[in-house]
Amino acid sequence: MSTFNWSGVFDYMPELGKGLYYTLLISILGIAIGFILGVLFGMGRISKNKILYGLSTIYIEIIRGTPVLVQAIWIYFAMPLIINQAILDNGSFRMNSIVAGVIVIAINSGAYIAEIVRGAVASVDSGQMEAARSLGLGQGQAMRHVVWPQAFRRMIPPLGNQFIISIKDTSLLSVILVPELIFQGRQIAANHFNAVEIYTTVAIFYLAITLTLSFILRYFERRLHI
């Protein structure tokens, strides 16, 4: 172990810190937008409206059926070409890698969260909706005050799972040049030949993020008596 310079890792903290910042930024924005998408498309999957149901199903199947890596590459490299050639015609559109990263995490987590939302809402006994409607509450009121609060409690464990998966998925964004943790780590390791120290530190950073999240989720689960 004497050949490894562990204390030297601290010299690269500014770079690793920048990576951590982008990992957290993209995770938080991506998951927040993904949650909104998930709720919308999840409700679409339960909707009696055939168009909403169809759109939601297509979205979920496309995202679930393709790798995150392919989605990232497609959005960063292919989509700008389509926008420039087919829509703008003047080639002025530039895709920012961080924006692309947020889009990838959002649409990807959104598809999985949609299925979590659908499952949780469907798991609430149909008698709950009937009882609410029989009291004169409208469909929306019954959903908001009766079904949704019960569904939301059941969503928390699988949502936590998905959040952790999405955080780890941000590491794939290094291929589209997002300066997140593993991208920064690779830059440092390539220049200073300290792969063991840097990649181990990067792994610990990821673990610290996901363990913190697990802890917060467990706290919520306890508070909501799940």
Next chain:
Amino acid sequence: MIEVVNLHKSFGDLEVLKGIDCKIEPTEVVCVIGPSGSGKSTFLRCLNMLEELTDGDVIIEGEHLSSRDININEIRTEVGMVFQQFNLFPHKTVLDNIILAPQKVRKLKKADAIQKAYELLDKVGLRDKADNYPSQLSGGQKQRVAIARALAMDPKAMLFDEPTSALDPELVGEVLEVMKGLAREGMTMIVVTHEMGFAKEVADRVIFMDEGVIVEEGKPEELFDNPQNERTRHFLGKVL
């Protein structure tokens, strides 16, 4: 108050109600009995449109449920419903279960809704359970809360869908007592039930249904003691 005209209800190819006609007068207590699968519950659920009518009509206080531009939420506030499985909202306390609809639908102020809720809890004998969650109550207590919740909307009629069928035998009495009290106060009630004792004692009229039609109806003493139809006799012979 409630008039049912040639009501038909099908689920796909299965015709459950095959033309029901009946009239329920204000303050009348009507018990609906019959073998399982006879369409009793479906009939009841059509009365507040938890099931869509396939054909025919239900007229509640002059409003035709078959009409397209009907406000079903408004009609449901006039017709309370009590379910076999209680269907209390498990994430809300007893008090919050009761005040939800008065606040959201009737737009009552919270303080007024709470005051009314306590009056109703007194009526069903559960004032001390106001802050409990449904999971902390016995089946009989749950059903009494469910009755209070329905009454909080000041309905003109109450529908009971086998309200004691999911209860342990020793808890049936407390629920029936509350229902008897309601009947004495003049509430219009339609009760799908297997409690023949209750039907005999409380009902103004008993309807016997079988295979999606009303086979026979009459005052309880007539129907129970002197049934005219062979199917009624056969059914009563098994349950009495």
